Amino acid sequence: MKISEEIKALNLPDTLTFADGRPVTAENWEKRRREIIRIFEDNEYGHSPKGPFTVSGKVVSDRDNDYANKVLTEHCLVTSHDETEGVDFSWPVVLHTPKKALADGKCPLIVFINFRDQTPDSYMPVEEITDSGVAVAMIYYNDISKDEHDNWSTGVAALYDRAKYDWSKIGMWAWSMQRTLDYCMSLGRYDESRIGSLGHSRLGKTSLWNGANDTRFKYVFVNDSGCSGDAVTRHKTGETVEIISRVFPHWFNGVYRSYSDREDEMPFDQHMLVAAVAPRYVYGGTAVEDTWADPYSQYMSYYLANSVYAMLGMKTAEFPDRRPEINEVFAGPSCGYHMRAGAHFLSRYDWQRYIAVLTR
Ligand code: GCU
Numbered sequence: 001m002k003i004s005e006e007i008k009a010l011n012l013p014d015t016l017t018f019a020d021g022r023p024v025t026a027e028n029w030e031k032r033r034r035e036i037i038r039i040f041e042d043n044e045y046g047h048s049p050k051g052p053f054t055v056s057g058k059v060v061s062d063r064d065n066d067y068a069n070k071v072l073t074e075h076c077l078v079t080s081h082d083e084t085e086g087v088d089f090s091w092p093v094v095l096h097t098p099k100k101a102l103a104d105g106k107c108p109l110i111v112f113i114n115f116r117d118q119t120p121d122s123y124m125p126v127e128e129i130t131d132s133g134v135a136v137a138m139i140y141y142n143d144i145s146k147d148e149h150d151n152w153s154t155g156v157a158a159l160y161d162r163a164k165y166d167w168s169k170i171g172m173w174a175w176s177m178q179r180t181l182d183y184c185m186s187l188g189r190y191d192e193s194r195i196g197s198l199g200h201s202r203l204g205k206t207s208l209w210n211g212a213n214d215t216r217f218k219y220v221f222v223n224d225s226g227c228s229g230d231a232v233t234r235h236k237t238g239e240t241v242e243i244i245s246r247v248f249p250h251w252f253n254g255v256y257r258s259y260s261d262r263e264d265e266m267p268f269d270q271h272m273l274v275a276a277v278a279p280r281y282v283y284g285g286t287a288v289e290d291t292w293a294d295p296y297s298q299y300m301s302y303y304l305a306n307s308v309y310a311m312l313g314m315k316t317a318e319f320p321d322r323r324p325e326i327n328e329v330f331a332g333p334s335c336g337y338h339m340r341a342g343a344h345f346l347s348r349y350d351w352q353r354y355i356a357v358l359t360r
Contacts, residue, residue, distance in 0.1 A: 002321045007300050010234045013268055015275045015308060026312050029278070036276040037212060039268045044228065045209050046166040046253030048175050054081040055182035057093070064099070071130045072097045073119075080179040087159045091143045093180050094119050097189065098130040108194035108358050109135045109184055111177050111217070113203045116140065123200060123346040132355045134196075137184050141203060144176040145169055149250040166253045173203065174210035181216060196221055196358050200346035201293075202251065205229035212276040220277045221354040223285040223346050226293025228252070230274050230284045232300045234263045238292035241266075271301040278308040283336035283357060285350040288326050289343040296323050302330075302337040309334040331357050 015036070016024040024032045041047050057078040066073040074097075079090040096119070101107030112124060117140035120126040129136050141147060145155035147169060152162055156172050167175070177197060184190055196219040199207035204225030211220025222230045227239035228251070242260035245252055259266050274282055284302050286295035299319075306316045317332020324330075329338040336357055340349050 003296075003300065003303055003323060004321050006296075007232075007304065010232065010269075010300075011264070012232065012234065012271060012304075013266075015272050015304065016311060019267070024311070029308070029312060033276050033278075036268070036272050040209070040212070040273055040276075042255065043259070043266070043268060044168075044252055044256045045171045045174075046168045048167040048171045048213075049082055049085060049087075049160060049165055052083045053179060053182065054083060055079065055179050055186070056081075057183040057186075060092075066096070067127045067130060070099055071126070072099055072102070076183070078180060078183045080182070085160065089156045089159055091139065091155075091176060092117070093183065094138045095135065095184070096126050096130055096138075097135040098133055101133040101135070102189055106189060106191040107133055107135050108196065109137060109190040110196040110198050110221070110354070110358070111137045111139070111181050111184070113139045113141050113173055113177055113199045113206055115200070115203065117143065125348050125351060128348060129351060129355065133359060134355055135190060137180055139173075139176055139180055141173050141176075141206070145172045147202070147250075149248075152250075168252045169250045170202070170206050170209055170252070173199075173206040174213065177206070177210040177217075178214045181214070185216070192216065193218060194358055195219070196354065198223065198354060200224055201226070201344065202248070205251070208273060208277075208282075211280070211282065212273050215280065217280070219281045219283065219354075219358050221283050221285065222274075223350055224287055224290055224293050224344050225284070226290065226298065228256075228270065229293075229298075230270055230301045231294050231297040232269050232271050233266070233297075234269055236294040236297035238294050271304045274301040275305040275308045278305060279312050279314060279334070281334060281336070281357065283331070283354060284338075285353065286337070286339045287342055287344055288339055289341075293344065295339045299324050299337055299339070302335055305335050306332075329353060 145157040198221040245257040315333040
């Protein structure tokens, strides 16, 4: 069956039609993009504080001869001051910057949100990343607010009034990627045209929400994010809205749960969030054995995002009108997708594909 026919049968809300029925054009796309973000704020991830923020940082310890004298490693403590609410919050960031790239001029940077605070890490092959001329800024997500249904009592969650900000943990983690970028850009070393966002799984959902919101992220890499990330939710295999919002209620706002077993009635689906990154680059990494996430429903989102890039007059990716196969990589000029062999993981293979796009 053609993927376009599978998609048609789902009767998805149209990214290229405003909520009031007006058609979307290249001229009003930015307006539609904002409308899409609002829909996801209201229905899924909640409303995050909008600042303005003043962000500063200090280097707690550093080594300028890391990885055979090729890498500058800095362990930093970054602080965000919210000027509207008068709230201060600090968290650690580890920065690895290739010294050669620094000497040659500004280098690309990936802001990476991780499951662990160690470096290197099985999800972050530092030497390989920096050897490719890319810097990486790592945040440990539990430093921002614990991945627990803790009644919003830990980390940054405890500092903001819930009546005003119904933000979810995914919203908080995404917010920390943005504030980390504030700090990194203040250093004057990173190339603003090649800033990436990356996370895996629940943090892939976070990377997508982050990248859709903050247009400074020119490359949004979304690894194995699945349900409530980059997979079309309607009729996907594996995880559903009912399961995810029951098991992980803290990842979302209070409204999302009401769509349990009512996916067909949602005025949105995740393909719209993937498309909301356009005109910037969005890339989904998936794995064939990751049926919980559902690589085919993930593919649909990228396949559909192509119509937005086309409408904007941009070059599109060559996504075939069928399900993807193992090890197929479609790294198009404006959007990308791959389906790797194996299971749920953030592998070297995934990093290599993202880096190839960021540095080409
Ligand atoms: C669970 C959850 C997924 C999530 C994953 C992860 O499997 O159901 O939605 O992506 O955890 O973050 O590892």
